Amino acid sequence: MSSLSRDDVAHLAMLARIELTDGELDRMLGELSVILDAVALVQQAPTEGVEPMSHPLPLVNVARPDEVRPGLTAAQALSGAPEADQQRFSVPRILTDD
Amino acid sequence: MSEQTTDAAGSDEILGTDGVQGAVQVQAGGPDAVLTWDETVAAYDPVLGLEVHVELGTATKMFCGCPTEFGAEPNSQVCPVCLGLPGSLPVVNEKGVESAIRIGLALNCTIAPWCRFARKNYFYPDMPKNFQTSQYDEPIAFNGWLDVELEDGFVYRVEIERAHMEEDTGKSLHVGGATGRIHGADYSLVDYNRAGIPLIEIVTKPMTGLGERAPEVAKAYVATLRDLLRALGVSDVKMEQGSLRCDANVSLRPRKKKAEKQSEVPFGTRTETKNVNSLRSVERAVRYEMTRHAAVLAGAGSILQETRHWHEDTGVTTSGREKSDAEDYRYFPEPDLVPIAPTPETVEALRATLPEPPVQRRRRLQGEWGFSDLEMRDVVNAGAVEIIEATVAAGATPAGARKWWSGEIARRANLEGRELSDMGITPRAVAELDGLVQGGRLNDSMARQVLDGVLAGEGNPGAVADARGLALVSDERALGAAVDAVITANPDLVEKIEAGKVQAAGALIGQVMKAMAGQADAARVRELIMERVGG
Numbered sequence: 001m002s003s004l005s006r007d008d009v010a011h012l013a014m015l016a017r018i019e020l021t022d023g024e025l026d027r028m029l030g031e032l033s034v035i036l037d038a039v040a041l042v043q044q045a046p047t048e049g050v051e052p053m054s055h056p057l058p059l060v061n062v063a064r065p066d067e068v069r070p071g072l073t074a075a076q077a078l079s080g081a082p083e084a085d086q087q088r089f090s091v092p093r094i095l096t097d098d
Numbered sequence: 099m100s101e102q103t104t105d106a107a108g109s110d111e112i113l114g115t116d117g118v119q120g121a122v123q124v125q126a127g128g129p130d131a132v133l134t135w136d137e138t139v140a141a142y143d144p145v146l147g148l149e150v151h152v153e154l155g156t157a158t159k160m161f162c163g164c165p166t167e168f169g170a171e172p173n174s175q176v177c178p179v180c181l182g183l184p185g186s187l188p189v190v191n192e193k194g195v196e197s198a199i200r201i202g203l204a205l206n207c208t209i210a211p212w213c214r215f216a217r218k219n220y221f222y223p224d225m226p227k228n229f230q231t232s233q234y235d236e237p238i239a240f241n242g243w244l245d246v247e248l249e250d251g252f253v254y255r256v257e258i259e260r261a262h263m264e265e266d267t268g269k270s271l272h273v274g275g276a277t278g279r280i281h282g283a284d285y286s287l288v289d290y291n292r293a294g295i296p297l298i299e300i301v302t303k304p305m306t307g308l309g310e311r312a313p314e315v316a317k318a319y320v321a322t323l324r325d326l327l328r329a330l331g332v333s334d335v336k337m338e339q340g341s342l343r344c345d346a347n348v349s350l351r352p353r354k355k356k357a358e359k360q361s362e363v364p365f366g367t368r369t370e371t372k373n374v375n376s377l378r379s380v381e382r383a384v385r386y387e388m389t390r391h392a393a394v395l396a397g398a399g400s401i402l403q404e405t406r407h408w409h410e411d412t413g414v415t416t417s418g419r420e421k422s423d424a425e426d427y428r429y430f431p432e433p434d435l436v437p438i439a440p441t442p443e444t445v446e447a448l449r450a451t452l453p454e455p456p457v458q459r460r461r462r463l464q465g466e467w468g469f470s471d472l473e474m475r476d477v478v479n480a481g482a483v484e485i486i487e488a489t490v491a492a493g494a495t496p497a498g499a500r501k502w503w504s505g506e507i508a509r510r511a512n513l514e515g516r517e518l519s520d521m522g523i524t525p526r527a528v529a530e531l532d533g534l535v536q537g538g539r540l541n542d543s544m545a546r547q548v549l550d551g552v553l554a555g556e557g558n559p560g561a562v563a564d565a566r567g568l569a570l571v572s573d574e575r576a577l578g579a580a581v582d583a584v585i586t587a588n589p590d591l592v593e594k595i596e597a598g599k600v601q602a603a604g605a606l607i608g609q610v611m612k613a614m615a616g617q618a619d620a621a622r623v624r625e626l627i628m629e630r631v632g633g
Contacts, residue, residue, distance in 0.1 A: 015219075015220075015221065015426055015428075016221060017221040054214060054431035054433065055214075055431075055433065055436055055437065057436065059436045060212070060436055060437045060438065060439035061436070061437075061438060061439055061440075062189065062190065062435075062436045063189065063190045063191065063192035063195060064163070064189045064190070064191065064192060065192055065193075066156050066157050066158050066191050066192060066193035066194070067157065067158065067163065068157055068158050068163055068164070068165045069158070069162075069163025069164075069177075070163075071162070071163070071164045071175065071176055071177030071180075072176055072177055072178070072181075073174070074171060074172065074173040074174045074176075077173045077176045077181060077290070078173060080183075085273075085287055086172065086271070086287055087171065087172040087173055087289075088172050088173060088271060088287035088288055088289050089173070089223070089226075089287065089288040089289075089290070090285055090286070090287055090288075091223040091285060091286050091287075091288060092285060092286075093274070093284050093285055093286065
């Protein structure tokens with residue numbers, strides 16, 4: 001069984017800036033718990049003596065020279081923005097007063 | 099409607115590179131209570147921790163080939179990678195990694211033989227990816243130190259916890275609202291030119307045993323680090339443009355009468371003051387936080403662990419946000435970047451490129467130049483070490499170079515609020531001016547007039563001296579005649595000198611200089627007088 005609590009889900013929702021209703025919180029608690037339980041099966045694999053792996057390829061030090069490459073124009077960059085103003089991306093107000 | 103720009107200071111009105119977690123506390127009521135400085139240091143022992151972010155001077159960003167020019171048009175230096183567009187993949191800037199290793203080596207750190215990048219997850223529009231690529235538990239450099247020398251010669255060894263690679267964030271312009279501050283803004287406008295510029299974050303271990311020197315050591319550390327980074331050539335280290343930024347962690351604990359017992363007292367709760375973007379502010383902010391903490395603790399209150407914002411104009415800090423736990427950032431290894439594994443050969447090759455450390459260099463130059471401790475301190479405080487070195491290299495005497503740069507030119511630079519290097523006179527020109535004085539062509543007051551001309555753009559010193567007709571009379575016969583005339587006219591003074599009152603010669607020299615309209619070498623005039631009178 002997962003040990004995920006309703007408060008955990010609410011906290012994650014806050015961190016992700018996703019507003020959830022009470023009903024959605026309950027539903028997400030159930031769905032996330034199922035996912036966590038499924039992933040938890042992996043923990044049963046015998047990993048003693050096995051190095052943790054974050055990258056499957058045996059590559060290190062992949063780098064590029066410090067040379068400017070063409071990017072996007074401001075118009076191209078802003079073309080996908082829902083709103084733009086003063087050649088900048090316009091986003092909703094960030095924090096509330098309370 | 100009001101606008102609040104968050105310009106180059108490196109952070110938004112409310113936050114820096116950390117994004118936002120938790121709620122902003124609205125400041126209520128008047129200013130915080132503080133204790134006096136003497137009360138504070140008598141009762142409490144400070145512990146400092148400094149985090150310095152330095153923007154590297156690479157041509158391109160850390161993970162993409164976008165340029166890094168300061169002050170470019172908004173969103174003109176962006177690409178799918180730094181905009182976090184789906185499907186784009188980062189590739190590490192080789193020079194960024196090399197700079198990080200060189201900084202680590204210069205700070206006497208161990209260089210990790212293998213380390214990874216990590217994602218620091220937070221939702222805030224200054225990073226369109228919704229995470230900052232950083233390093234977490236595997237910094238590229240760790241366990242170093244930097245010796246910091248105070249003005250009185252006291253040396254404090256700052257232990258370095260780590261130096262890690264990360265990327266800068268975009269800049270936000272907050273529009274609307276009654277106050278123009280973030281929490282009053284209706285919307286925000288974001289420019290991603292800065293997003294992805296390489297940053298190195300340098301973190302100290304807790305600095306203890308500082309006592310009342312804490313603010314001064316904090317400032318001296320940042321100054322020493324700045325000089326070191328400049329000498330390394332890895333950054334332009336302009337605090338006013340945000341390419342060097344400091345966050346100051348401060349805590350207090352009760353002071354023990356016996357100093358050797360002090361380390362047994364656990365650390366107090368710390369606050370982290372952001373927005374500290376000048377050397378003077380580092381010192382003031384640490385001092386202010388110490389006195390504020392002291393007032394809270396003396397009143398049996400407790401310090402809230404939080405971010406504080408430094409206000410340059412009023413010299414106080416205000417509450418920012420509660421410090422979030424690292425786990426809220428949900429760090430995990432960056433899957434899109436392969437590990438960095440510098441070989442010992444690479445590290446040694448980079449070590450060979452390190453410049454002489456600033457403190458040692460100063461000591462060596464002081465010896466070579468024959469300056470006293472006091473003279474050298476003035477030179478350092480005037481920020482004139484490099485420029486004097488260049489002037490001496492251009493042929494000036496060290497004493498002459500020092501006299502001009504940390505004297506007359508520094509005085510004018512101070513008055514005009516400019517850097518020595520922006521004064522419109524080159525080391526070569528100062529060397530030429532010194533040469534004219536040393537060669538006996540100009541005296542001090544003439545040389546100052548020539549300096550005026552050079553600073554006014556009239557040309558190099560030789561040309562200015564010619565154009566303004568400034569030159570000492572080198573005609574020994576004319577000079578000798580003037581000396582003879584003055585001696586004849588002042589038998590009383592001559593008598594005094596002959597009676598051993600040598601200082602009376604000053605009056606004679608003055609009269610000769612007047613007779614020569616100032617165009618005589620005073621030292622030569624003294625010689626001529628003493629030849630005739632001193633016998």
